[in-house]
Amino acid sequence: MKDTLYIPGKETPNMPDYDSLCDKFKWENEFKNLERLPGGGLNIAHEAVDRHANSHLANTVALRWIRKDRSLIDFTYSDLKIQTSQFANVLEKLAIKKNDSVFSLVGRIPYLYVAALGTLKTGAVFCPMFSVFGPEPAFQRLSKGKAKVLITTTKLYQKKIKQLMPRLPLLRHILLTDAKQHIDEKVLSLSMLMDEAPDEYLISNTQPEDPALLHFTSGTTGMPKGALHVHQAVLTHYVTGKYVLDLQPGDIFWCTADPGWVTGTSYGIIAPLVNGVTNIVDEEEFDAERWYSILEEHRVNVWYTAPTAIRRLMRLDFKPLEKYDLSNLRLIHSVGEPLHAEEVIWGKKTFGMPICDNWWQTETGGIMISNYSSMEVRPGSMGKPLPGIEAAIGNIVEDKVQLLTKPMEQGHLLLKKGWPSMFRAYLDEEERYKKCFKGEWYVTGDLAKKDEDGYFWFVGRADDIIKTSGHMVGPFEVESTLMEHPAVSEAAIIGKPDPLIGELVKAFVVLKPGHERSEKTKLDIKGFSRKKLGPAVAPKEITFTDSLPKTKSGKILRRLLKARELGLPEGDKSTLE
Incomplete structure (x- = not known):
């Protein structure tokens, strides 16, 4: 999507060209x-x-x-x-x-x-x-x-x-x-x-x-x-x-x-x-x-x-x-x-x-x-x-x-x-x-990550990274893929300890209105994600939930989901939405 947001007739942006400003910028x-x-x-x-x-x-x-x-x-x-x-x-x-x-x-x-x-x-x-x-x-x-x-x-x-x-x-x-x-x-x-x-x-x-x-x-x-x-x-x-x-x-x-x-x-x-x-x-x-x-x-x-x-x-x-x-x-x-x-x-x-x-x-x-x-x-x-x-x-x-x-x-x-x-x-x-x-x-x-053109791509918090079967999985990548499924409104990913593969990828999913919380829906989402991400990265477990815990600033509290899943102390919840 090669969009620039300014069109003829609109104001000229304060930064018409990113590269030229970077070259001459001084605080x-x-x-x-x-x-x-x-x-x-x-x-x-x-x-x-x-x-x-x-x-x-x-x-x-x-x-x-x-x-x-x-x-x-x-x-x-x-x-x-x-x-x-x-x-x-x-x-x-x-x-x-x-x-x-x-x-x-x-x-x-x-x-x-x-x-x-x-x-x-x-x-x-x-x-x-x-x-x-x-x-x-x-x-x-x-x-x-x-x-x-x-x-x-x-x-x-x-x-x-x-x-x-x-x-x-x-x-x-x-x-x-x-x-x-x-x-x-x-x-x-x-x-x-x-x-x-x-x-x-x-x-x-x-x-x-x-x-x-x-x-x-x-x-x-x-x-x-x-x-x-x-x-x-x-x-x-x-x-x-x-x-x-x-x-x-x-x-x-x-x-x-x-x-x-x-x-x-x-x-x-x-x-x-x-x-x-x-x-x-x-x-x-x-x-x-x-x-x-x-x-x-x-x-x-x-x-x-x-x-x-x-x-x-x-x-x-x-x-x-x-x-x-x-x-x-x-x-x-x-x-x-x-x-x-x-x-x-x-x-x-x-x-x-x-x-x-x-x-x-x-x-x-x-x-x-x-x-x-x-x-x-x-x-x-x-x-x-x-x-x-x-x-x-x-x-x-x-x-x-x-x-x-x-x-x-x-x-x-x-x-x-x-x-x-x-x-x-x-x-x-x-x-x-x-x-x-x-x-x-x-x-x-x-x-x-940074691509060849200098754009940065978020992977996840370092302490949220999941180590599964030798792979390093960032929650954001998996969540973004799940969001592409027509039934998924929101998703959050955690790593759950597993004796064979280190951690398995677990998804907490909020469904869009009109979609049933059924085993069929769960299997459909799993199949969709396996096709997109491959079996090593796709979620092996899915739990449907009404909402995801977030801070008042909108950050998903994955650590809180993980603590609840594993029965661990929940830590500071003062900014919970």
């Missing part, structure tokens, strides 16, 4: 497009809000919040400057200092976005949490992150946080977004504090390497890991917004991710604002008709969503272009779990454009490998590295990297150290952090 040249602070420092909130509020974009809508009832509140860049400055002054009044941690436990409401950017203005570190976290996952993060302030609602405080207070001696203040009066000297009304706060604030002279964002990523066991990012990450947010999401002046952008997930912060807050466009925020959860109507009503140009949502849309017997005017939509991107080729092609059939997959991690802070608007989209591929990023495939031998150079050799996906949004630490886990690096390379933990 320092892009850095010149940011303003920096008067004292020479760098602050994410200044680049995302204040510099636009002080320019011709002052009255441009920065944030459009869609309530559950579909009513709207618009915040211009000027409005956002005032409100984030007020929040910064609130923190200052509460004696929050540089590098202190400020957490949020709220849904997608304006105060979340104001708090994130206001916190960054002060030089404190912002850490968002999913509002659906129970008390224990919230405690783990608040405790490990040494939270000084938490922004939440009265209901969430009463239900989840109040019981934790004796265990959180460092937590000084709870700021309730919906309380009209202060509860006590520790539990305060945020609206009262905001009303009393000055609307001008002199941003802390933060430096590029000063801590800014803390994101927790689930471990297979025990406590989640806290990945720490610095203010220099804003350069990656700016560049990826410009060249991957192709954000252009006047664009309406919608990232459906919650800021509790790194995508919802990097691309649901920072990247669109740094690029000076209008950012849509929907308070409500997934609803297909609502989503399509938002795309139409708000004339969304660029849409960034997750594979889980795309697969839900695919299950519907519905052609959106017959009911909705989506003519303003020019680009769709997806992240979270790799997109199968079938899903990319579905985008072409449904919206007139393939869905562009991209790859990155909490640790990378921003998009590292992607399909691009002006480049051929190869369904099932991760795409090519962001200009300025050096990616490679290699083996780890005696703690050293050996690069693989032949096309489609399978190995570890590696990134050359030093990009602006690279995480700078796992909080209080120095040895764990060091183990992520081998010499000049960051070892991502993912396995991949």
Whole structure:
């Protein structure tokens, strides 16, 4: 499918030619497009809000919040400057200092976005949490992150946080977004504090390497890991917004991710604002008709969503272009779990454009490998590295990297150290952090291949790889093949211990509506996969299931399926969808 997404009459992409930009790309040249602070420092909130509020974009809508009832509140860049400055002054009044941690436990409401950017203005570190976290996952993060302030609602405080207070001696203040009066000297009304706060604030002279964002990523066991990012990450947010999401002046952008997930912060807050466009925020959860109507009503140009949502849309017997005017939509991107080729092609059939997959991690802070608007989209591929990023495939031998150079050799996906949004630490886990690096390379933990044209192809997590009868089987390859069967809606693959062949390939399958969970269906799927993959790689066992366990970011939790299958400890389930 040799599609480029731009057609005559549409905007010229910011990156008309991938190869020529890669040849001349320098991070320092892009850095010149940011303003920096008067004292020479760098602050994410200044680049995302204040510099636009002080320019011709002052009255441009920065944030459009869609309530559950579909009513709207618009915040211009000027409005956002005032409100984030007020929040910064609130923190200052509460004696929050540089590098202190400020957490949020709220849904997608304006105060979340104001708090994130206001916190960054002060030089404190912002850490968002999913509002659906129970008390224990919230405690783990608040405790490990040494939270000084938490922004939440009265209901969430009463239900989840109040019981934790004796265990959180460092937590000084709870700021309730919906309380009209202060509860006590520790539990305060945020609206009262905001009303009393000055609307001008002199941003802390933060430096590029000063801590800014803390994101927790689930471990297979025990406590989640806290990945720490610095203010220099804003350069990656700016560049990826410009060249991957192709954000252009006047664009309406919608990232459906919650800021509790790194995508919802990097691309649901920072990247669109740094690029000076209008950012849509929907308070409500997934609803297909609502989503399509938002795309139409708000004339969304660029849409960034997750594979889980795309697969839900695919299950519907519905052609959106017959009911909705989506003519303003020019680009769709997806992240979270790799997109199968079938899903990319579905985008072409449904919206007139393939869905562009991209790859990155909490640790990378921003998009590292992607399909691009002006480049051929190869369904099932991760795409090519962001200009300025050096990616490679290699083996780890005696703690050293050996690069693989032949096309489609399978190995570890590696990134050359030093990009602006690279995480700078796992909080209080120095040895764990060091183990992520081998010499000049960051070892991502993912396995991949690179074809002769430089496109990368995801194989699977290194710890998900199945060793069966001498073969190394990546789950993604098998899952993609199963997805081609007309009865299969979703599939997940694990390795199950077997005394003869090491591990056998087991599939968990969600059937499409109208297909029967029968032995006949099971045999048909097995036969189909054996024909496509060969008997050594095709699943030997299939279990039908109503749904697959996923994180809130859409990643299939294969390790959870395996733990349940083998009766093992399930590990951290705090981000379970």
